[in-house]
Amino acid sequence: MSLELQQVIEQNFIQAFNRESFKKSLSPEDYDKLVAELQDMEFAKGETVFEDGESPQGVYFIKEGTAKLSKSGVYGKDQILRFCKEGDLIGYRSLLCGENFQAKAEAMTPLKVVFLPADFFIHLLEVDAKLSYAMLQKIAYELGESSNTVTFLAQKTVRERLAEILILLEQKLGTDPEGFINISLTREEIANLIGTATESAIRLISEFKQDELILVEGRNIKIINHEKLIKLGHVVI
Structure with missing residues (x-):
């Protein structure tokens, strides 16, 4: 939708x-x-x-x-x-x-x-x-x-699921004045959302950060390349 x-x-x-x-x-x-x-x-x-x-x-x-x-x-x-x-x-x-x-x-x-x-x-x-x-x-x-x-959960890879969930969380909850998504999630909660192990979620978040898709400060995440994340997650906006 x-x-x-x-x-x-x-x-x-x-x-x-x-x-x-x-x-x-x-x-x-x-x-x-x-x-x-x-x-x-x-x-x-x-x-x-x-x-x-x-x-x-x-x-x-x-x-x-x-x-x-x-x-x-x-x-x-x-x-x-x-x-x-x-x-x-x-x-x-x-x-x-x-x-x-x-x-x-x-x-x-x-x-x-x-x-x-x-x-x-x-x-x-x-x-x-x-x-x-x-x-x-x-x-x-x-x-x-x-x-x-x-x-x-059934058809997307874990990497695609993380990209999509970040876009959807920002769309649903909005951002603070600095652009961070308006929710603070543990790595375990993120893993729970995308249906993977906590270790895999930690690794993927690190990769997204290195690829300059997101900015991470503790439990807070800011999307810095929406276009690439949307494409990666095959998200329909």
Whole structure:
């Protein structure tokens, strides 16, 4: 999916999931109840938002910061599923399916969220056509991301996967004023994302640095040759 279309879908959801939009779709009485039910919550870096297997009590709208969704594998090794940023909603899939959470959500940075209880979230979907359509777009987009991940892991080399994941992380999370991707990842987490051993990830990052594709400062990475990385990773922008 193009960056422009991704941004349109994200913006549509943000415009639908806010108090002004809710005020238009709800009765005054229901709106007052909603405002009373909304909870502002904060999580420190590394703190768990919800656990894999936990029963969902509502959904979490990210106001500020970055979170990751991960799942523990057969041998206890965590697999990162995706990253979520400001404007994203997490916890809704399991809630809508009527099942326990199938992943763990953890704050990658200091995180501020708005928690909306399950019954009110379902009520909003029933009465707010704009929100329902924005949710359908969001679900369809994330389904496409999941399909791309299958191809990504099955058909690309590790070198190609690293190139693509760096481009996609920058596209998803943006950069700081100095141009570094807005997330700090350990080498183990990068290896996890591209489906390889930590030692291989360390070697590839070193090679990318030597080839002047990226600049590395500790756990922070800055892309300095987008054109070559895009070509190497066969990334469609």
